[in-house]
Amino acid sequence: MTDLPIRHDRYPGARPFTDNPEDRRLFFGREDDVETLYHQVLSVRLLVLFGKSGLGKTSLLQAGVMPRLTERDLLPLSVRLNRTDVDPVELVIEAVEEGCKAQGIDYTAGERTSLWEFFKTAMFWRGDALQTPVLVMDQFEEIFTLQSIENRRLLAEQLGELVGAGLPATVRARRKAGEKLPYSERPPALKIILSLREEYFGALQELTREVPKILETRFRIIPLHQEQAKRAVVEPARLADGNTFSTRPFQYADKAVQTMLDFLEAETGEIESFQLQILCRHVEEQVKRKQAAGATEVTVDPTYLGERKAMDAILQNFYLDTIKTLPARRDRRHARRLCEVGLLNAAGRRKSLDEEDVVRDYKVRPPILARLEDQRLLRKEPRLGAFYYELSHDSLAQPVMNSRRWRLPKRVFIPLVVFVLIATGVTLWQIRQAESARAEAKKAKCLGTLRYARQRLGMGGG
Secondary structure, eight states: OOOOOOOBOSSOTTSOOOSSHHHHHHOOSOHHHHHHHHHHHHHOSEEEEEEOTTSOHHHIIIIIIHHHHHHTTEEEEEEOOOOSSSOHHHHHHHHHHHHHHHHTOEEEOOOOSOHHHHHHHOEEEETTEEOEEEEEETTTTHHHHTSOHHHHHHHHHHHHHHHSSSSOHHHHHHHHTTOOOOOOSSOOSOEEEEEEEGGGGGGGGGGTTTOTTTTTSEEEOOOBOHHHHHHHHHHHHHOOOTTTBSSOOOEEOHHHHHHHHHHHHHHHSSBOHHHHHHHHHHHHHHHHHHHHTTOSSOEEOGGGTOSHHHHHHHHHHHHHHHHHTSSSHHHHHHHHHIIIIISBOTTSOBOOEEHHHHHHHHOOOHHHHHHHHHTTSEEEEEETTEEEEEESOGGGHHHHHHHTTTOOOHHHHHHHHHHHHHHHHHHHHHHHHHHHHHHHHHHHHHHHHHHHHHHHTTOOOO
């Protein structure tokens, strides 16, 4: 039996674009950024990419810049600093080896004494073409949030040697001690991209002693402007390839696109890629249903999005729909409580929780956390030997806040219920007492009237 081909959605929704053929074709709107960043990488040995969370740094690198580098016999190798059980030098080398294996690169290992010696002696071949490695160190803020001060200094020194001129001081010292090392003064053929969240950009100043040029060449990713966002919406829908995508080509009416962009700008003052992709994914699901019902030509008009309240609901429903995918009612209840109580403060802003606290206090099991992370509702961040969870993007805070409007934490809800029950009981007792008193008063009044009548008639009392 032949497996049916996997059909891809035209809009990835909450997940980032990746370096695969389908996502590369669908990645629109950042063409100028890709071109600028690509040429900057070509011209320098070290570049820093930074920007706010959720603007698409990973997508820009994976679906935009990395494919361009590959065309020039440059070898992008992704590195994360999210482990503390491995020496930083070994951590980088392991990531390089895994990247070579994944890309089918013929790889000759280098000396593992230091990163400078490793890349000075290693060789990378794609077919008959020698490759120049490009270390893409995504989420580089992990050097501050996860690595110890000792490892941070060690890794910074290693990076400084890689991008510096001439022989490292350590190699010179070994030569001076009589060790015969066959190294020229020329640095290794290598490039480095450091990508990190904007709030950690200033922390790079801490590494300038070891890496003097770390702040010299940088690229700041900013929110999409309207023309970029229009391309990100319209162009994926036009692509024709029935064997690749889950929908046939369709188009957007200009008014529908403008309605979407005006709504997003009104929400946050800027067009965020995350929210844009969620709305486009909602539209695509409707197009699927229409095409399945027999529609041959589909034009998306504003009714696909509705008014502002409807679009707010679409963003909110991403959260609720993700929760609904959890199989057990108990897991859904615990996950909602985690998101609506644990991961938002009283003002509705995101906060993070240690995994141990999540499991203990909110009863969300590790497999459920992994599932919510995989569906891009939660983001997992390693910090100094522990993992922390938070909502994956600031744009989710308001929808989650809206969902918790009538939901109270258990520590508040239970005492409130007890109070209401007691108050209700007291009120009912008071009502019964009042009714009894009124009945007695009425009875007394009736008896008094009867005595008066009997006296007037000369019948006497009693």
